[in-house]
Amino acid sequence: MVGVSHALLALAALRQVSAAAASPRSTCNKVQYDFPAGTNRNNPRANAVKEAYAREWRQYYKYAFPEDDLLPITHNGTNDLFGWGASVVDGIDTAIVMGLTDIVEKQLKHIASVDFTKSAYIVDFFDVNIRYLGGLLSAYDLLKSGMFHNKYDPKLVDGLLSQAKSLATAISPVFDTVTGLPASERNLTSGEVIQSTTTVNGKTYNSTNTAQAGTMILEYYRLSDLTGDESFRKHARRAEEFLINPQPAPTYPGLIGTELDTDSGNFITFDAGWQAGVDSFIEYLIKTYQYQPEDKLTPQMKDFWLTAVESTVDNIALHPYDHPELTFLSQSDSNGNLMWSMDDYACFAGGNLLLGGKYLDRPDISDLGVRVTDSCHVWYNSTVTGLGGGAISWYNSSNQAYDSSADNNAQDRAAASKDGFWFTNVGYGSYPEPLESVFYAYRTTGETRFQDYNWETFLALNTTRSAAVPYAEITNVTAPYGLPLSNYVSSFYFAEVLKYLYLTFAEPDVVSLDEWVFNTECHPMRIQSKCAQKHAGH
Numbered sequence: 001m002v003g004v005s006h007a008l009l010a011l012a013a014l015r016q017v018s019a020a021a022a023s024p025r026s027t028c029n030k031v032q033y034d035f036p037a038g039t040n041r042n043n044p045r046a047n048a049v050k051e052a053y054a055r056e057w058r059q060y061y062k063y064a065f066p067e068d069d070l071l072p073i074t075h076n077g078t079n080d081l082f083g084w085g086a087s088v089v090d091g092i093d094t095a096i097v098m099g100l101t102d103i104v105e106k107q108l109k110h111i112a113s114v115d116f117t118k119s120a121y122i123v124d125f126f127d128v129n130i131r132y133l134g135g136l137l138s139a140y141d142l143l144k145s146g147m148f149h150n151k152y153d154p155k156l157v158d159g160l161l162s163q164a165k166s167l168a169t170a171i172s173p174v175f176d177t178v179t180g181l182p183a184s185e186r187n188l189t190s191g192e193v194i195q196s197t198t199t200v201n202g203k204t205y206n207s208t209n210t211a212q213a214g215t216m217i218l219e220y221y222r223l224s225d226l227t228g229d230e231s232f233r234k235h236a237r238r239a240e241e242f243l244i245n246p247q248p249a250p251t252y253p254g255l256i257g258t259e260l261d262t263d264s265g266n267f268i269t270f271d272a273g274w275q276a277g278v279d280s281f282i283e284y285l286i287k288t289y290q291y292q293p294e295d296k297l298t299p300q301m302k303d304f305w306l307t308a309v310e311s312t313v314d315n316i317a318l319h320p321y322d323h324p325e326l327t328f329l330s331q332s333d334s335n336g337n338l339m340w341s342m343d344d345y346a347c348f349a350g351g352n353l354l355l356g357g358k359y360l361d362r363p364d365i366s367d368l369g370v371r372v373t374d375s376c377h378v379w380y381n382s383t384v385t386g387l388g389g390g391a392i393s394w395y396n397s398s399n400q401a402y403d404s405s406a407d408n409n410a411q412d413r414a415a416a417s418k419d420g421f422w423f424t425n426v427g428y429g430s431y432p433e434p435l436e437s438v439f440y441a442y443r444t445t446g447e448t449r450f451q452d453y454n455w456e457t458f459l460a461l462n463t464t465r466s467a468a469v470p471y472a473e474i475t476n477v478t479a480p481y482g483l484p485l486s487n488y489v490s491s492f493y494f495a496e497v498l499k500y501l502y503l504t505f506a507e508p509d510v511v512s513l514d515e516w517v518f519n520t521e522c523h524p525m526r527i528q529s530k531c532a533q534k535h536a537g538h
């Protein structure tokens, strides 16, 4: 049930600290827990994850390279991400961090051979940005940092940045819309920019989604800072202005919908929450501020994040009926009605709240982050596979479901009384988000129980596979071994799943959260702020 008294207490705490936050204060708060030197040195768990990467890479290299993704059952590959070798570009920074130098050598050579200005496929801006641009910038930053092995051909290392710039230049015409909000796709052969459309109440709009319009800002800021070319930052800022000054106002302040009209800049849906379609927009508000608090736009982004978080506490951070120990972040339908449901993507919120809570010195926000992280962990450990399905629903405080057909569904009732929720999607598509939040929880609180949670999930992943099929996505988390398997390994298995796991077990100063900020695909980029330089020199 929604604990009214608890909500009120939390609210009072928020108001109190908000007043304090208005006074000028240092923005150089440390995000990471003060780990004693030498914590976790040579942890065998980190080595087990590293072995998992090497094993999976061998399969990919044998059956799919240089195609984008591995089809692990039919033993071939597929070009579903524009044919530039997505698993290589998305996965290289993980191999760099793990010190898999032979693999990195091959990956660097492949990247140098790609022409990112050409593709036989229609190219999608969102994936170009989070997977390819993020992967290139991160590999460049990590190799240039002096913190990792870098005895590679310097031309190949410098090439990472020039490839990033040429890719961003090839895709940036998507910003040539009436408002400057990005269109979704581009045909690089014809040069044509392709708009998505959304139909609301019988009217069709050229549209972009919030996550797409608000997710390139971190990568574009980094690219401008590394190349000195300000055009990228300008594009990103212009799009962001529509998101942090939403018209018309959202149902709950700060919790904007998923679709905007690219011709007017107005929102056309009101589906609030931290779910797919909005997720990484909220995520980047606080991350871009941490990256560069001295910037003219990022303080406004931070304020918008705080508004969204306060609205989350007031309206959508809910306990399922009779399960006060769980806190989920609900989402609403496109008209703004709450649905008492959450998708797996929103499980990143725990980590994002912990990052912002620590950075802004707001223990109340960190506390919500821990509660959401713990609840997503229960989402996983409640199943026979130890992995979570794609979406859940629950009964609200009056013991009713959004979809009234679930009110009398015996199976849903049984699941809800045992676990607090039921699955509305039982597939597991290599979701990294719960691993991500648990990683942040460990790095910000220092509590080793979080390492144990990610180890449980690693072992769960490791037992849903066989010698012939080292890793495939699974279609039913509630069936033994998740069977049937699905014939696919996403590039983000290399980029995110294995990196968040590895970094949970590696020494905490490897890719410290005080010096690096992760893009939404788990690609760490060097923080530009003076605070990071200060922390690096501690």
Ligand SMILES: *[C@@H]1O[C@H](CO)[C@@H](O)[C@H](O)[C@H]1NC(C)=O
Binding pocket: 071, 074, 075, 076, 077, 078, 079
């Ligand atoms: C992969 O192999 C299977 C079985 O041989 C085949 O049906 C499928 O078309 C292949 N997929 C691709 C993308 O080539």
Ligand SMILES: *[C@@H]1O[C@H](CO)[C@@H](O)[C@H](O)[C@H]1NC(C)=O
Binding pocket: 120, 121, 122, 187, 188, 189, 190, 191
């Ligand atoms: C992209 O443009 C080229 C050149 O006009 C055209 O031949 C091709 O069919 C287009 N691709 C798609 C998938 O529409």
Ligand SMILES: *[C@@H]1O[C@H](CO)[C@@H](O)[C@H](O)[C@H]1NC(C)=O
Binding pocket: 195, 197, 204, 205, 206, 263
């Ligand atoms: C979408 O944009 C194109 C190009 O600006 C314009 O021709 C078209 O009318 C717009 N479509 C809608 C549904 O507004």
Ligand SMILES: *[C@@H]1O[C@H](CO)[C@@H](O)[C@H](O)[C@H]1NC(C)=O
Binding pocket: 374, 377, 378, 381, 382
């Ligand atoms: C799941 O983890 C929680 C701790 O977050 C623990 O209290 C609970 O007993 C675990 N459930 C199962 C079924 O292991």
Ligand SMILES: *[C@@H]1O[C@H](CO)[C@@H](O)[C@H](O)[C@H]1NC(C)=O
Binding pocket: 396, 397, 398, 399, 400, 401, 402, 403
């Ligand atoms: C619970 O959900 C039902 C159906 O969506 C709704 O009518 C009711 O107002 C909700 N109760 C609360 C307390 O939110």
Ligand SMILES: *[C@@H]1O[C@H](CO)[C@@H](O)[C@H](O)[C@H]1NC(C)=O
Binding pocket: 048, 459, 462, 466, 467
């Ligand atoms: C993970 O699975 C592989 C392949 O079955 C096995 O060799 C390895 O020992 C497992 N790792 C752990 C930590 O259980």
Ligand SMILES: *[C@@H]1O[C@H](CO)[C@@H](O)[C@H](O)[C@H]1NC(C)=O
Binding pocket: 426, 476, 478, 479, 480
């Ligand atoms: C998933 O597996 C469970 C247990 O075997 C079964 O009851 C359920 O119908 C399956 N769901 C789907 C969507 O296949």
